[in-house]
Amino acid sequence: MKRLYTVALTGKPNALYKQATEQFMTEEPISALEVHNAVKVYGRQPHGVTALNDVSLAVRQNEFFTLLGPSGCGKTTLLRIIAGFEEPTAGAISLNGKNIQDLPAHKRPVNTVFQSYALFPHMTISQNIAFGLENLKWDRARINKRVAAMLALVHMEDFGHRTAEQLSGGQRQRVALARALAPSPELLLLDEPLSALDLKLRQAMRDELRQLQRQTGITFVFVTHDQEEALDMSDRICVLGNGVIQQIGTPNEIYENPANRFVADFIGDTNFIDVTVTHVNGDQATVKTPMGLEVTATHRAASIGDKAVLSLRPEKISLQEQAAGIIMDGVIVNRNYLGGYTHYIVNAGDATLRVSKRNSDSNGVVYNIDEHVKLGFQQSSARVLVE
Numbered sequence: 001m002k003r004l005y006t007v008a009l010t011g012k013p014n015a016l017y018k019q020a021t022e023q024f025m026t027e028e029p030i031s032a033l034e035v036h037n038a039v040k041v042y043g044r045q046p047h048g049v050t051a052l053n054d055v056s057l058a059v060r061q062n063e064f065f066t067l068l069g070p071s072g073c074g075k076t077t078l079l080r081i082i083a084g085f086e087e088p089t090a091g092a093i094s095l096n097g098k099n100i101q102d103l104p105a106h107k108r109p110v111n112t113v114f115q116s117y118a119l120f121p122h123m124t125i126s127q128n129i130a131f132g133l134e135n136l137k138w139d140r141a142r143i144n145k146r147v148a149a150m151l152a153l154v155h156m157e158d159f160g161h162r163t164a165e166q167l168s169g170g171q172r173q174r175v176a177l178a179r180a181l182a183p184s185p186e187l188l189l190l191d192e193p194l195s196a197l198d199l200k201l202r203q204a205m206r207d208e209l210r211q212l213q214r215q216t217g218i219t220f221v222f223v224t225h226d227q228e229e230a231l232d233m234s235d236r237i238c239v240l241g242n243g244v245i246q247q248i249g250t251p252n253e254i255y256e257n258p259a260n261r262f263v264a265d266f267i268g269d270t271n272f273i274d275v276t277v278t279h280v281n282g283d284q285a286t287v288k289t290p291m292g293l294e295v296t297a298t299h300r301a302a303s304i305g306d307k308a309v310l311s312l313r314p315e316k317i318s319l320q321e322q323a324a325g326i327i328m329d330g331v332i333v334n335r336n337y338l339g340g341y342t343h344y345i346v347n348a349g350d351a352t353l354r355v356s357k358r359n360s361d362s363n364g365v366v367y368n369i370d371e372h373v374k375l376g377f378q379q380s381s382a383r384v385l386v387e
Contacts, residue, residue: 033093037091057245066222069246082221110187114176119164125151125175129175130143190209195226239267246263261311264311271353273351275307285384291349300385302384308387315358316378318375319375323374325377325381327375329374331346333352344367
């Protein structure tokens, strides 16, 4: 978003005017939500449990931002602190430049969509959507217009008279979204809203949710433990682990350039090969592998002599006639057919590697257990991670 600068001038242009002119119309991401040094400890020290430990992040306006991590990593705690349902032990929260730390939940311009939908069973769908607007003292004509617009937004114009019990899980989720979006909050929080749906419906709802975010322009903060969900929907992802931020980046950055072993292991599938760092040159490190090969790959904070791991995604490894780059000999010890891909387990010297081969041809080559094969990978596909 472009930020404009205005300067009051008296007399001839001065240095301040020159600076503003240079910055005028420059591209700067503007933060909608900022979390500063958030800490949450449950119970009293020294026996308290630390759910969040000095977490700071900034979510941009109109961004689909995802908090991703395993159960117990602190993502839902952080969401509840942003919503005002939990008080942080330390830290501050601001929304569009205003401190909301001391505001109770019902006074924050924030709405939350829960996993359980939290619809009122005794009300119609229209009444559910209108409920929050009535609490805001909107007049009836304005409420009716807004309810109709929200039903249209989620493609449920013909369902306003029904109750929640008459709807499917996916339809209930749409209603919960419509109700949360109705008052046009500055921020929408979504706490694993798709986890109760079956796989096909969950995949369809991803597209609908992303489209809703683009249509409304509202900043979304989405909580999930589903890596594929996060990669599919997010502008940026914050990976949380053990109460701290492990990495923040775009889906591509998180997957292709993980900051550490935790991120590489949690996002997708990868091979970890124990290595020793023998040389470092800028952002490239050369390592010695148990296969007897030397590999030079991108690293983060590696030093000569470090014990590290080489991270190599299964789909980055090629087999037999496609083998290219660094070549190894291997023996297939297991095979699993999963429709779009066939996954192989291959012994290569002292390393055991997982290899994914896309089934792009219905009559493509299938490699058998105990078959000797050639493996190959490009050094640019590997990452050296210090544990």
